[in-house]
Amino acid sequence: PDGKLLAAAASDQTIHLFDWPAGQPHGQLLRGHTAAVEHVAFSPDGRWLASAGDDNTVRFWRVADGQPDGAPLIGHTDQVQDVAFSPDGRMLAATGNDGTVRLWDVASRQPLGGALLSHRDIAYRLAFSGDGRQLVSGGLDGRVQVRPLDPAALRALACERAGRNLTRAEWGLYVPDYAAYRSVCAAFPAAP
Secondary structure (H helix, E strand, O other), X not given: OOOOEEEEEOOOOEEEEEEXXXXXXXXXXXXXXXXXXXXXXXOOOOOEEEEEEOOOOEEEEEOOOOOEOOOOEOOOOOOEEEEEEOOOOOEEEEEEOOOEEEEEEOOOOOEOOOOEEOOOOOEEEEEEOOOOOEEEEEEOOXXXXXXXXXXXXXXXXXXXXXXXXXXXXXXXXXXXXXXXOOOOOOOOOOOO
């Protein structure tokens, strides 16, 4: 973020750091992935580097000393293609070959909900909007998905698209283990 360091993902399971703009190696290689590293992203404050790997994991690294920071984040069922930090640095998004987008809280490293089905095929890239209120992903299926991240906006979008409240079965499918069933679409009657 300060323009002094460049990180490069490598197929040899490492991450290379370079002083920028000199292009000289900066310290050691970051090692920990057990397959190729697809993408890396710095946190907005420059404290962490996140990496997406073909070993189905996302990893955090301390930029100051190049050491892993915590256990790998798991959840993707196939190779992870991309990672991105929200503009405020509080959220990390990852996308991968399983066609999903996953979100984590950076401070706790806990998942924020379940997988968001994003694409019918590999989901290659993602980015947060400048204000952090939307997440955009692009995939091999040729689609670009724009997803609001504000809970109220998500609720309004779900109600608009469904045109009704979710049934208990749908709630169990889309909101498993995150909240008890309730009617959230005030403009529509409660579901049976």
